[in-house]
Amino acid sequence: MRRKGGFWWLSVLCLGLLIILAGCGSNNAATTNNSGAASSGGNAAAGEKEPVVLKLTTWNPISQTVVDKFQEKYPYITIEHDKVYDQFREIIRTRIVSQADMDMLWLFPNQVAEFSKENVLMDITGSPWLSNYLEAAVKLGTVDGKTYGVPYNSQPIVMFYNKTLFDSLGLAIPTNWEELMDVSEKIKASGTAPMVIGSKDGWATQFITTSQFGLYQHDNPDVFAQLASGNKKWTDPEFKGYFDGMKELSDKGYLLENSVGLSYDQVAQVFKEGKAAMWPMGEWGYSENFDADFSAFELGAFPIPVNRGDQPLVTNLVSDNLLVGVSWSKHQEEIKLFMEFVADPEMAKIWSDETKQAVTVKGGTSETYSPLAASLQPLIDASEAQIFPSMTSSIEPVMFPIFQQILLKQDVDTAKLLEQMQTAQDKDI
Secondary structure, X not given: OHHHHHOHHHHHXXXXXXXXXXXXXXXXXXXXXXXXXXXHOHHHHHOOOOOEEEEEEEOOOOOHHHHHHHHHHOOOEEEEEEEOOOOHHHHHHHHHHOOOOOOEEEEOHHHHHHHHOOOOEOOOOOOHHHHHEOHHHHHHOEEOOEEXXXXXXXXXXXXXXXXXXXXXXXXXXXXXXHHHHHHHHHHHHOOOEEEOOOOOOHHHHOHHHHOOHHHHHHHOOOHHHHHHHOOOOOOXXXXXXXXXXXXXXXXXXXXXXXXXXOOHHHHHHHHHOOOEEEEEEEOHHXXXXXXXXXXXXOEEEEEOOOOOOOOOOEEEEEOOOEEEEEOOOOOHHXXXXXHHHHOXXXXXXXXXHXXXXXXXXXXXXXXXXOOOHHHHHHHHHHOEEEEOOOOOOOOHHHHHHHHHHHHOOOOOOHHHHHHHHHXXXXXHO
């Protein structure tokens, strides 16, 4: 009796310890389950995260559907889109100098090269999702071996043409400069102006001449970096014929009479009215000027054939909206999540369809982004494609007025024009 009654407290102690241990085990199990739910479900994790706003600044449209899907997957992240229409370069430079509150930007290639040297941009070198992009696109955003961004949308420089007129004259799509001149002569003889290029908007004058950029890159992928560094000069023999194509069109009367003073919008209008058979412009000329009701003639497009002799036909792609992250953003990981998300081919197809543009994500361009896509894409695929380079900052202010001089049939010495180009290049060097 004494022994049994003397150890009653030991039984109580053991029972208490068992209850405590059971409680601990229950808490550990709950912790494990919560961890498992957090790692396997993004929404569960999102509930535990602080809300984040990512500010994205662009000059062009984005896909709101893709943004919505991203925010659905990561509900703690909100994308705030800031669209800057005019003076984008100047506004972004001001914001960068003041280290304004921003997270992601579209930038032009030469801006990426410039800002990469000022520690402005996030380094995304080696990110696994970069392999989803065209190699040329990743290269465009790589400076001194480090990748800072990738151009997203892509639009070819093309020759819009009046297919109805071509068919009535029995004309085939030209695939080199000699064929383009032959077609132009036949169109002129029929009583229609072969081509229209206005000069009021300087940037819109360039595409016959700058379509040679793809040929230069075909021969030497580093040619524009060498021009920018001074290792090559615009006065070198390889650039001797740079202005010849535009000059030949002007001299032979292949441009619509009294049209050189027209603006971009006015050129589009006279082309739509059938006053000229061809119009060299970026593919955006279609989405900006032609609606589903257009029926004056059947519209077509083909790569601009500035190649001569045995040179290859090259399609120049404008792909200048590089998506970059800002180095002082407090949301580096969230920026990477967004970059990875839009690199997915399925998301890219939605983006392509909604923005009516091709994209640089492999397999990401929608087959229906443009009514011209079905006929134009095979022509692009059959030729070599090169991404259109960005000139250094002093070149365009000199180059566009030169194009205007040529279109106005002013007395020009092409050797002296190339010297002007090099003088501008020397400023940037």
